[in-house]
Amino acid sequence: MQFKIGDLVVHPAFGIGHIAALEEKQFYHEGAHPYYKITQRKQSMWIRAEAQETSGLRLVTPMSELAHYREVLQSSPVPLDPNPQQRQMELVSRLKQGSFQSVCEVMRDLTASGWQKSLGQADTTTLQKTRDSLSEEWATAAGISATEASREIDSLLLATRPAASELQ
Incomplete structure (x- = not known):
């Protein structure tokens, strides 16, 4: 599932946040990959777009x-x-x-x-x-x-x- 900017999502370990951006990022010695920037009240995190399902990232329950x-x-x-x-x-x-x-x-x-x-x-x-x-x-x-x-x-x-x- 592709998320859109502004979507309200849940990460099983970190809780609820908003999709703030989808950007190419390079972490460590890997090549650049698309990452979702998820903002929460006091922090932001980056989840690799291709790994969203294995990370447990999903939309908030309707x-x-x-x-x-x-x-x-x-x-x-x-x-x-x-x-x-x-x-x-x-x-x-x-x-x-x-x-x-x-x-x-x-x-x-x-x-x-x-x-x-x-x-x-x-x-x-x-x-x-x-x-x-x-x-x-x-x-x-x-x-x-x-x-x-x-x-x-x-x-x-x-x-x-x-x-x-x-x-x-």
Whole structure:
């Protein structure tokens, strides 16, 4: 997919930004290649145009698709691997896909896991980063604040939380 100047995009590691330019750049000892300049609040980054798909760069999810993602957040969670190292590798792999679907699924699954038992340090960190990323994109797509987006996401997740007696 070719992006246009002004497109609002999401990078899985760096979040939301605007396509500010498409320019020929030469980094290191490689020849010149076309790069997208993506501007964010406090930084700019360059993503090679030919590598946009492998980098996970994509357009911000349209508002019209949020209804589907509300259903994803309210759907049954997928149990996570009990082995902490394996679980982290799987979660990172899912998030590296860069899709909004995978972000919603990881949020749902980690949240549900935290209802069953306390999350460890790595899972807590992954959950917080996922929550921040999801809230930022949800807010952008819906045209609301990140705080409002977080409240809506939490409400959707809590609507499917089993009663305490069911967790044991």
